[in-house]
Amino acid sequence: MELFAEGGFEATTVAGIAERAGVTERTFFRHFADKREVLFAGEGQLEAVLVDAIAGAPADASLADLVVAALAAVGGALQDVRGRDFARVRNEIITANEQLQERELLKLAKLSHAVTAALLDRGVADVPARLAGDLVVSVFSTAFARWIAPDQTRDLVELQREGLAAISELTRVETV
Amino acid sequence: MELFAEGGFEATTVAGIAERAGVTERTFFRHFADKREVLFAGEGQLEAVLVDAIAGAPADASLADLVVAALAAVGGALQDVRGRDFARVRNEIITANEQLQERELLKLAKLSHAVTAALLDRGVADVPARLAGDLVVSVFSTAFARWIAPDQTRDLVELQREGLAAISELTRVETV
């Protein structure tokens, strides 16, 4: 993280990282599949939180309830895991580099798939499950981006609620 | 495309592609920024279609109207540009490789940003514009995926309409 923050992602070589960590380049690649993966390790926890929230919801929960439950769970979990500050530094590094954005998008897509799978497990039909997967991730990541904005003081959960309401607003008219 | 289809993306070297094309490796990299980019060249047209549809909509169009207009435009355009068969081959190559999925996701994200920007240009507020950008791309790509499924005979436009309706259904209850 320090090296990336100093010289940027591309300019930082794996050899440099390894040296700073006191190991070999080869050892680095045994811990991380990728140079990029350093910034995304431990992302699997988020997925677990979402999936658990959906799987653990009451039996009579509607799809909409499940969406809300999933969002509430991530919102709550993220407050503790890492501070907003860490997220900000990391985010700055990522937004400065397209390769990293690609990786982030892949992770988000996997998140979406995980949500979809969890919904399918509960008997939700295919198409709604997919779209709800996308929707959860979309609302989450939009709220997250706003949450780590420089002057933002509001709660992540609150921002998510707002986003969900906006989508609801947006789609209310379309089917007419 | 032939080489990728035969041996897969990773196993195919740029040297191999260049040789098949009768040029040098260096020349390949002057035409494509990336080995992956071969499969995504010309993607910018899609963006143009979406943006034009939004920019060219009637002045009194609501946000919902704009979403519908954008989807109708891509749906219409894609029918002609490339056949479904080409899209299928390409898709098979992409789904077989994570690197390519990353690139695809990046392209979709750019599409989303372009839509968002076009909406902002029309005076749509920030948050709705972002979410609508995601929504358009989500509906489009979900419908597209279904469109190129092996046994699918239905129209892309029709599949999109169905997806949009599903989301509308999904969000109607949440704000209560």
Added chain:
DNA sequence: TCGCTGATGTCAGAGGCTGACATCAGCGAG
């Protein structure tokens, strides 16, 4: 015909990543 421009070739090299093999510390079985 000259000289410019754009596309291509050639070459060398950095950096990401992998496989194969060696080393070594720790730890449980005997």
Added chain:
DNA sequence: CTCGCTGATGTCAGCCTCTGACATCAGCGA
């Protein structure tokens, strides 16, 4: 206590992607 296994690390060679610098060459307008 010692042997032998296991897992983590180091070492080495090498492939492949991608880039900068320079040379070449065809076409085209002055």
